[in-house]
Amino acid sequence: MDIGKRMKELRVFYGLTQQELADRAELTKGFISQLERNQNTPSVSTLLDIIQCLGTTPAEFFEESGPEQIVFKKEDYFEKIDEEHHAKIEWVIPNAQKNSMEPIRLTLKPGGASEELYPHEGEEFGYVLKGAVKLTFGAQKYTLHAGESFAFPSTKKHRLENPGRHDAVVLWITTPPSF
Numbered sequence: 649m650d651i652g653k654r655m656k657e658l659r660v661f662y663g664l665t666q667q668e669l670a671d672r673a674e675l676t677k678g679f680i681s682q683l684e685r686n687q688n689t690p691s692v693s694t695l696l697d698i699i700q701c702l703g704t705t706p707a708e709f710f711e712e713s714g715p716e717q718i719v720f721k722k723e724d725y726f727e728k729i730d731e732e733h734h735a736k737i738e739w740v741i742p743n744a745q746k747n748s749m750e751p752i753r754l755t756l757k758p759g760g761a762s763e764e765l766y767p768h769e770g771e772e773f774g775y776v777l778k779g780a781v782k783l784t785f786g787a788q789k790y791t792l793h794a795g796e797s798f799a800f801p802s803t804k805k806h807r808l809e810n811p812g813r814h815d816a817v818v819l820w821i822t823t824p825p826s827f
Contacts, residue, residue: 649712651695652686658702658709659684672701725753734760734810740819750825754818756781756810764807770823772806773799779816782809802826 659669659680666680673680675694682688683698690698699709717724726739734757744750754762756779774783775797783790786804791811800806802822810816 649710650686651690652684654709655680655698655702656684658704662703664702669698669701673698730763733763734758735762744825747825749821749823751819751821753777754808754820756808756816756818758810758813758815760816761809762807764805765802765826766805768802768826770802770826771799772802772820772822773797774808774818774820777817777819779810779814780812781816781818782811783807784809 659666664672666684667677669675670677670680673694674697679688683690696706699706702709720741724742726742728737729735730737736755738753738755740751740753741747756762774792776792776794778794780791780793783792783798783806785800785806790798792798808816808818808820
C-alpha cells in the first residue's frame with residue numbers, strides 16, 4: 649500500500665491543506681509533504697495520530713477493497729414479470745436494496761399498473777422514458793408524458809397506471825429501497 653498516496657487522498661477528500669493536517673497532528677507542513685511523497689516514514693504512533701486526524705480508523709485507512717462494479721449492462725439486470733398488474737420491473741442496479749437508493753425501470757403494458765404502495769419513510773423520483781402514465785398520490789392524480797418527471801416524499805399511498813394504448817416506461821428511484 650502507498651501510505652503517502654492514501655494520506656493525500658483522504659486529506660484532499662476532507663478539504664484539508666497540508667498545513668491544516670499538520671496543525672491537527674502537531675507536525676510540520678514539510679513533514680506532511682514528505683510523507684505524502686513517500687520521502688519519509690512516520691512512526692506507528694505518528695501514523696495513528698494522522699489517521700485519527702483524517703477522521704478514519706486504521707482498518708479503513710489500510711483497507712484495500714477490490715474495484716466495485718460501477719457500470720451495469722442489460723445482462724446484469726434482474727427482472728420480474730407481474731402478470732396480475734401487466735407490468736415488468738427491472739432492477740437496473742443489482743442488489744440495490746443494500747444501497748440508500750433503488751432505481752428500477754418499470755414497463756407498464758396498456759391498462760397496467762404498479763402495485764399500490766403505502767406510505768413509508770423516504771422519497772421517490774420518476775422520469776417517464778416512453779408513453780404516458782397516471783400518477784396517483786393520495787387523492788391527487790397527475791398525468792405525465794415522456795420527458796416529464798415526478799418527485800415526492802413517500803407520505804401517502806401512491807401508484808402508477810398506464811391509461812394509454814402503448815407501453816409506458818418509467819425510471820423510478822426510491823430512497824430507501826422499497827421494491
